[in-house]
Amino acid sequence: MLIYTNENNPAALKLLIAANYSGTNVDKKIINVNDRTIQEPKHLPYLEVNEDSVIFVPNAAVWFLFPHPENVSTAVNEWLEWESTILAPSLAHVIGAGSKNEKIKSRLTSSFKKLNNALENKLYFTENNLNASDVTIWATLYPLYKDDVLSKEYLADCSNLLKWIKNVEQSPQVKDALNSFAISSATGAYQALLTGARYSLPTAPLPENVSNVSNQSPQHQHEVVTNEELQAAVNAWSKDVNQFPKLKSKPKVVLPNPSDRNILITSALPYVNNVPHLGNIIGCVLSADVFARFCRICNYNTLFIGGTDEYGTATETKALEEGLSCQDICSKYYAIHRDIYEWFNISFDYFGRSSAPEQTELCQDLFLQLNNNGFMFTESVEQLHCEKCNRYLADRFVEGGCPHPGCNYEDARGDQCDGCGKLVNAVELKNPRCKICRSTPKLKTSQQFFIDLPKLEPLLLHWMKKSAPGWSNNAQVIGKSWLREGLKPRCITRDLKWGVPVPLNDFRDKVFYVWFDAPIGYMSISKAYTEEWEQWWRPKPNHEITLYQFMAKDNVPFHAVMFPACLLGANRGYTTVSHIMATEYLNYEDGKFSKSRGVGVFGNDARDTGIPSDVWRFYLLYVRPESQDSSFSWADLATKNNSELLNNLGNFINRALVFAKNNFNKTIPEMKLNKDDFTFLVLCTRELNSYISCLEKAKLRDGIRHILSISRHGNQYMQSNQPWVLLKGSPEDKIRAGTVVGVCCNIACLLATLLHPYMPNTSDILKKQLNVTNTALNPESIEITQFLPPGHTLGEPSPLFTKLEPSRVEELKQKFAGKRGDSPVKMNGIKPMGINDLKVLEAEIAKQENKVKKLKSSRADKKLWQAEEAILVDLRKGLEHAQKSCPVNSVQEPAQEQIKKLEEEVSKQGSVVRKLKEGGANKADWQPEVTKLLELKSKLANLLGTPIVDGQKGKKKK
Numbered sequence: 001m002l003i004y005t006n007e008n009n010p011a012a013l014k015l016l017i018a019a020n021y022s023g024t025n026v027d028k029k030i031i032n033v034n035d036r037t038i039q040e041p042k043h044l045p046y047l048e049v050n051e052d053s054v055i056f057v058p059n060a061a062v063w064f065l066f067p068h069p070e071n072v073s074t075a076v077n078e079w080l081e082w083e084s085t086i087l088a089p090s091l092a093h094v095i096g097a098g099s100k101n102e103k104i105k106s107r108l109t110s111s112f113k114k115l116n117n118a119l120e121n122k123l124y125f126t127e128n129n130l131n132a133s134d135v136t137i138w139a140t141l142y143p144l145y146k147d148d149v150l151s152k153e154y155l156a157d158c159s160n161l162l163k164w165i166k167n168v169e170q171s172p173q174v175k176d177a178l179n180s181f182a183i184s185s186a187t188g189a190y191q192a193l194l195t196g197a198r199y200s201l202p203t204a205p206l207p208e209n210v211s212n213v214s215n216q217s218p219q220h221q222h223e224v225v226t227n228e229e230l231q232a233a234v235n236a237w238s239k240d241v242n243q244f245p246k247l248k249s250k251p252k253v254v255l256p257n258p259s260d261r262n263i264l265i266t267s268a269l270p271y272v273n274n275v276p277h278l279g280n281i282i283g284c285v286l287s288a289d290v291f292a293r294f295c296r297i298c299n300y301n302t303l304f305i306g307g308t309d310e311y312g313t314a315t316e317t318k319a320l321e322e323g324l325s326c327q328d329i330c331s332k333y334y335a336i337h338r339d340i341y342e343w344f345n346i347s348f349d350y351f352g353r354s355s356a357p358e359q360t361e362l363c364q365d366l367f368l369q370l371n372n373n374g375f376m377f378t379e380s381v382e383q384l385h386c387e388k389c390n391r392y393l394a395d396r397f398v399e400g401g402c403p404h405p406g407c408n409y410e411d412a413r414g415d416q417c418d419g420c421g422k423l424v425n426a427v428e429l430k431n432p433r434c435k436i437c438r439s440t441p442k443l444k445t446s447q448q449f450f451i452d453l454p455k456l457e458p459l460l461l462h463w464m465k466k467s468a469p470g471w472s473n474n475a476q477v478i479g480k481s482w483l484r485e486g487l488k489p490r491c492i493t494r495d496l497k498w499g500v501p502v503p504l505n506d507f508r509d510k511v512f513y514v515w516f517d518a519p520i521g522y523m524s525i526s527k528a529y530t531e532e533w534e535q536w537w538r539p540k541p542n543h544e545i546t547l548y549q550f551m552a553k554d555n556v557p558f559h560a561v562m563f564p565a566c567l568l569g570a571n572r573g574y575t576t577v578s579h580i581m582a583t584e585y586l587n588y589e590d591g592k593f594s595k596s597r598g599v600g601v602f603g604n605d606a607r608d609t610g611i612p613s614d615v616w617r618f619y620l621l622y623v624r625p626e627s628q629d630s631s632f633s634w635a636d637l638a639t640k641n642n643s644e645l646l647n648n649l650g651n652f653i654n655r656a657l658v659f660a661k662n663n664f665n666k667t668i669p670e671m672k673l674n675k676d677d678f679t680f681l682v683l684c685t686r687e688l689n690s691y692i693s694c695l696e697k698a699k700l701r702d703g704i705r706h707i708l709s710i711s712r713h714g715n716q717y718m719q720s721n722q723p724w725v726l727l728k729g730s731p732e733d734k735i736r737a738g739t740v741v742g743v744c745c746n747i748a749c750l751l752a753t754l755l756h757p758y759m760p761n762t763s764d765i766l767k768k769q770l771n772v773t774n775t776a777l778n779p780e781s782i783e784i785t786q787f788l789p790p791g792h793t794l795g796e797p798s799p800l801f802t803k804l805e806p807s808r809v810e811e812l813k814q815k816f817a818g819k820r821g822d823s824p825v826k827m828n829g830i831k832p833m834g835i836n837d838l839k840v841l842e843a844e845i846a847k848q849e850n851k852v853k854k855l856k857s858s859r860a861d862k863k864l865w866q867a868e869e870a871i872l873v874d875l876r877k878g879l880e881h882a883q884k885s886c887p888v889n890s891v892q893e894p895a896q897e898q899i900k901k902l903e904e905e906v907s908k909q910g911s912v913v914r915k916l917k918e919g920g921a922n923k924a925d926w927q928p929e930v931t932k933l934l935e936l937k938s939k940l941a942n943l944l945g946t947p948i949v950d951g952q953k954g955k956k957k958k
């Protein structure tokens, strides 16, 4: 990493200290600010993380560098924000620029008081240990503290603060930073801070037609804007809003247009072996949705396709576990996935299934084409076969002794040994056992098809050179590394029953491997959407299609190598991917999400918390693992909701609209903008520019930060202009108040548009409050115009966000911590159906019935309702089957009574244990009672079909 800075700048000092604390190796490069030939960057210091990633805001860089726990408190963020908006600018103006402005000077003295009070009886600002807020504030104060005269003038009465400064100065990390980066004098240091903020920007004389009545806020004074930017803001503002492009309405079926930018978007197809977790959601569907929504508001001709990946052993395992057929499992989970994505507002144009008939047709067709073109061959492969089950055993259906020398682990899995952690080849297991029936499988050989990837390598290499520059960084690295290592033939068929059958004699009892068939799902789902699907996938010469595919890193090899190799080998002019947009992994708190162990928050859990889907969307996108793995944290979710959504974004919008309602009768007043107003518009235009440039590259995590920067500027603008004070002043002051409020409402309208991809419900609610409907973006001409002209009537304002109480979040955290661990209701890895599963199925059936009814009565296309009716039939069959396999149906007593009885027994046994423990009984006495309690709980959980909740973890903290 590299820090770019001008000399003597205390903001660079904080980065160096933060890097020392995190043990990160950073170099620094000193920029000569007098060298006018250097155009970029516009601010110093900044941190270059790598070739693609630069952090321009110093406190954001400290945050990035400083090692902090996931659940770091809101207070840290608040201090960082306060330091950058109040403390540093005041010091820069008063000491660096010698400002005599009394307002700023008194702000500075009250800042020192605030700091001193905050340190009363405390070693550090927010926690017991030094953190990012201490580093940031310390580096900014250090030049002042080092200057004897200034220190006496400003800090003489601040004993707590002085003690803290001395204490922090002693730390080796700070000493080391001071040794490597000299701060010469206080005046010089704060001038350097100011220069860094203004670097490379010429001072701006006023444009001729802008009123010079400047009410400039101190915050905006140090944000220098150029003459050209101001003039452009003036021109944009005076444009007729009717010239601005309107949002095009969506056709019934979206097909490519020669005159449009045709964007095809796919989201990876999640397996139906479980409910999707938050990682799956941000990794594919949500990321793709934000991009699709962005494309649509830019009026790009957009088709967004998704669905479920239904074949493969993941489905077979789940079917065995739940005692359902594969088809029933798929229908059950398809409906669950579909409903969760609906709740998350994922705007698929079509959400299909990879087990649809179109899939069989296209998969077999592509295979035959590749076979005809000479890219397939057969070879015999050894596999384990269980005669009792009459099936070849996929890796996850076999276990046995670890074959690795020295490891005597007896329960190694077919793919990996949990004893020594090494990868295992199933056929080498000692004493292998079938996991389903426990009998000993036999080794058998069978012929399988292989795709000849080495033969396709030159084609692929040529294609990748053209295509890869548009991929996310990790996709490029993974794709290229596969090619560098040289491609090997890959087996694409399996001796399984659940899958697309191989369409050749002697092979008809085999199916295609799930990773050969899954990406073909994108085409077959498009085909289920429209007969004209080839217009997207085999486009006419004058129809240019740009394909964006969203997924996480584990999916990259199949989208960067396998699938394109198949499409190129078929040689039929198929659309290949231009942009593989792969995320890293989202983790859960301190570990990984696990579908099989139920660790983490799943789509249905998110829905059940009562937290709105937009807040989930916002947070997942805020922590989107864009360049490295990131973590979901309950505490951070609350922090970001309360600080960014409630205090920043919501506060700005609500203040503006309520003010307009109370003082201007819900009407946009006449506006007479001065330089300060246009400066504010320039700052917002810069953010708008960066927002569009981030979203065009699907850098969704950065994009959301530009929205928040706009409202942050808005809050500062409002605060420094204080329209509530102006309203009580002269007639000119009243016009000024109207101008400020009118400008703020216009920025709220811009925010409504920019929020649409991220928080569609919030965007709709806000549009209603603003009384606007049709808002679009124009990436060709990025400017802020008067969307709401004087006289426009607004709607009724109301708060957009609510506070998330830390106690509620702690409750939720405890609740989901209780989900960890294997469910004890699994028997030999097979989980019987429980009452809750039946309830889920029944609810799905009711929903599906409704859907079919609606489709039929709306006279929808026959194909559409028939597909939905087929799902309904599968779901009903699934329920019938499930009712038979559910343990409550195999006992005499009515289920509810049996459950009630068991619940009473659990409760009684719980008090026995509690009393023994509270009475100070020996462990030997209470231990057997605890065992009894656990057995009872296990029985109950078995009956309900839910995982058992550990007594301690499941309890609320008092």
Ligand SMILES: Nc1ncnc2c1ncn2[C@@H]1O[C@H](COP(=O)(O)OC(=O)[C@@H](N)CCS)[C@@H](O)[C@H]1O
Binding pocket: 268, 269, 270, 271, 272, 278, 279, 280, 281, 282, 283, 284, 309, 518, 519, 550, 551, 552, 553, 554, 555, 583, 584, 585, 586, 587, 593
């Ligand atoms: N922890 C994770 N963070 C981000 N993204 C993740 C994480 N775990 C998985 N994923 C991505 O989710 C989707 C769906 O994954 P799933 O395992 O259900 O399905 C598949 O990988 C295949 N069926 C895809 C066939 S196209 C996926 O993009 C993961 O990369």
